[in-house]
Amino acid sequence: MTAWLMLAKEASKRVSEGYDDHPSTHYSWDSTVPNHGNVQVGDVIVLWDSKKLLGLSTIEAISQGESTKQTPYCPKCEKADVAERKKLLPRFKCWNKTCRYTFDNAHWKTKEVKTYRSQHESAWISADGLFSADELRPLCVKPKSQNSLRELDWEKVRQALANISEPISLNIIDATQKAIEGGHTITTVxxxxxxxxxxxxxxxxxxxxxxxxxxxxxxxxxxxxxxxxxxxxxxxxxxxxxxxxxxxxxxxxxxxxxxxxxxxxxxxxxxxxxxxxxxxxxxxxxxxxxxxxxxxxxxxxxxxxxxxxxxxxxx
Known part of the structure; x- marks a missing residue:
């Protein structure tokens, strides 16, 4: 079973970036996100807010669409591999290996993107604060990854959940995944x-x-x-x-x-x-x-x- 750790930022920030999600029911991302096309129906979705675990579920459906997005790019090399820094100045940094330019004002361009939205309400298990960020990162296939959508080692996740003082049952996640594999309609409480x-x-x-x-x-x-x-x-x-x-x-x-x-x-x-x-x-x-x-x-x-x-x- 494939599992993904997805970053659910503060709601207001997600909306301002063009995303619409609610942790317990649906989550949105687009084609600018690494691994965007690898997520499949039947995969496990694990949501965190960069500080702690929020919950997990099985993806029942993924709707796709198209939209436009404003993205920053480097004024020196003109690559879009730019990130805004929260504490350091200048405000922006280009992460292109051959550039690494830092600057206060990014250039912006409108980009056509594919949009994705998961539906995962039926099997949602709330686990708010059960694991900290430091406990979640080692469970990733690439623990040092900085991507907002990272592949998890599902067996490590299962083991971690089984070893806590009050273990969480994953029956509903397993059953939902099997139902999806068998082509059945998801029906649950x-x-x-x-x-x-x-x-x-x-x-x-x-x-x-x-x-x-x-x-x-x-x-x-x-x-x-x-x-x-x-x-x-x-x-x-x-x-x-x-x-x-x-x-x-x-x-x-x-x-x-x-x-x-x-x-x-x-x-x-x-x-x-x-x-x-x-x-x-x-x-x-x-x-x-x-x-x-x-x-x-x-x-x-x-x-x-x-x-x-x-x-x-x-x-």
């Missing part, structure tokens, strides 16, 4: 908070009740979609459940799933050392679910349980 009308409908339908844990204060309940809202564009009560926030996150990551055959909770081995979660294993879903709910529950099960286990359950 995404958290959508602040959706007043959708949440109100679920509360009216189910009452103040977590589908996994039973009666729960409404302040602790999330309105959880059992489908990719981004793909469907609508809120369907038959495609949602109310889940306690911690259980929603674990369900999102596939650490908790619902066995479609008997509607009982299946708790992963990773959670069995926690008594409060272990006791949920084998318990029934606490609210009535419709055939429409089951359609999405089956998709979630397929996403997060291996093929052999899946076949044994569903046949």
């Amino acid at each position: 995404r958290t959508r908070r602040g959706q007043g009308s959708f949440r109100k409908r679920l509360l009216k339908h189910f009452g103040e009740k977590c589908a996994f844990a039973g009666p729960t204060p409404p302040q602790a309940l999330d309105a959880a979609h059992l489908y990719s809202y981004a793909a469907n564009g609508e809120h369907h009560t038959s495609g949602g459940l109310l889940l306690r926030r911690d259980l929603h996150k674990l369900f999102d990551l596939g650490l908790i799933a619902v066995n479609p055959k008997n509607k009982k909770l299946d708790i992963s081995e990773e959670l069995m050392s926690y008594p409060d979660y272990k006791k949920l294993h084998g318990s029934w879903v606490t609210v009535p679910v419709t055939p429409e709910h089951m359609k999405w529950i089956v998709e979630h099960w397929k996403m997060h349980r291996d093929t052999e286990h899946d076949n044994a359950i569903l046949t």
Whole structure:
């Protein structure tokens, strides 16, 4: 699996440079960026802000387009290999090996560029601050690279994530990548908070009740979609459940799933050392679910349980 470390700068700076991105859903770059054409659907995208890790996901789609961009060039050699310096003066430096000229005022030209925008919402795992910049750089194939888009050694990344005090499950990233390889549609659970009308409908339908844990204060309940809202564009009560926030996150990551055959909770081995979660294993879903709910529950099960286990359950 190929993985890329991509620099998500401060939002205002990205916008001023012609980029439009949001770390948890999409990221933009163009043909002026080294490695711009090497990124593929199914690759892992790891975003950082030059100081710390933000999160990671699997790229579901890449849209392409064309645009124009203002780029600086060296007034001496007329090459475009120019960078603005943050602390040193003169302000600009030409990085052409045969030039290395420094100057205060760059010359600018308009350039036609190809634009790229990833869609990676379905498998997004927030990991804000989990690794520092100094911990991320050695995980790159070329640790000394200064490119904003760098190839990562994915096995090193996996090992690093497995060795932290609270390891992050990569099940959703692996499952999404396999689904893409197999030509399947990505269907997963995404958290959508602040959706007043959708949440109100679920509360009216189910009452103040977590589908996994039973009666729960409404302040602790999330309105959880059992489908990719981004793909469907609508809120369907038959495609949602109310889940306690911690259980929603674990369900999102596939650490908790619902066995479609008997509607009982299946708790992963990773959670069995926690008594409060272990006791949920084998318990029934606490609210009535419709055939429409089951359609999405089956998709979630397929996403997060291996093929052999899946076949044994569903046949």
